Amino acid sequence: MSELHTVNKSPFEKSSFASCMEHVLEGSAVLLYEDGVYAAIKGTAAEGKVKSAQGVKFYALGSDLKARGLSDERVTNGVEIVDYEGFVDLAAEHDKVVAWV
Amino acid sequence: MAEQIKNFLYLNRRAPYGTIYAWESLEVVLIGAAFDQKVSLAFLDDGVFQIVKGQDTAGVEMKNFSPTYSALGDYDVNQLYVEQESLEERGLTIDDLMHLTWEDEDEDWAEKDSIRVVSRAELAKIIEQQDIVFSF
């Protein structure tokens, strides 16, 4: 079974991102949205966690990045930027959604 | 029409009383018990604090809802996974937790433990096996 994990809180505010990373299995995906997009930014403590997650695909919601003034160049390499349509597709393509609030 | 049976997991990650999530998620579990689905609860992160024994809410003047966990067995909710690492990180052991049990009618109503302490890695696999995950 492949899961879509969602994280919507900043990794600097809450442990939701850290907790998600501790439970995500290979073949699953993580979508960062709302304040969770801060975990997709280069040069942060989160960058290492994102890069070292084996077999996990990362996505960040473009509209939340833009809202927060975070340009695409700031996004960690390998994190794919998606829109809400992409979010919907991810939810449909994976077998279920696990929300780390 | 055959009723679908799904694996439901309730993700409990928050401490009790500081916010209402712990109590209101328990209310979902109780109502959900009537729907004949396969139900498990996962206690991880601060969620492990929800089932610490000896809660006394007189001073904060809030309802002590911890006795409700003891009733779960009567609702056929008897798969309570508690994450080992979450306990350890918070200086807790299973002895700090409420003794939650259920009665197995297939074994002459023998009393069994509802709590299963599992590792983080095991819980990740348990989460993977579910069809529906509720977050609060």
Next chain:
Amino acid sequence: MKFAIQVNEGPYQHQASDSAYLFTRAALEKGHEIFRVFFYHDGVGNGTRLTTPPQDDRHVVNRWADLAEKHELDLVVCVAAAQRRGMVDDGEAERNGKDATNLHPKFRISGLGQLIEAAVQSDRLVVFGD
């Protein structure tokens, strides 16, 4: 695909309701079905008809109502959470002796069973919270 949506936070305080709305709208535009949107915890606050947000910002409640009107969405506010937080419709006012109601007509108050049913009947449950 059939989606069940759960919204755990009230309007404006958190982005949850906004994200849930934008997801729901996108899903509908892609031709998916939204079985139900269930508002729990402070999420019940999304169902009040009495908000007056600033004109230059989004109207969270009306946006949900308009989407519901256009797509015949079932917007359900949990009764237990609603009672706790003072979300009242005619039935609740009568049952509990309240002198006013505040529920928006496009929302309905019902039990937690509606959330469970939505999860059972849908293909995916997507939860928006804090």
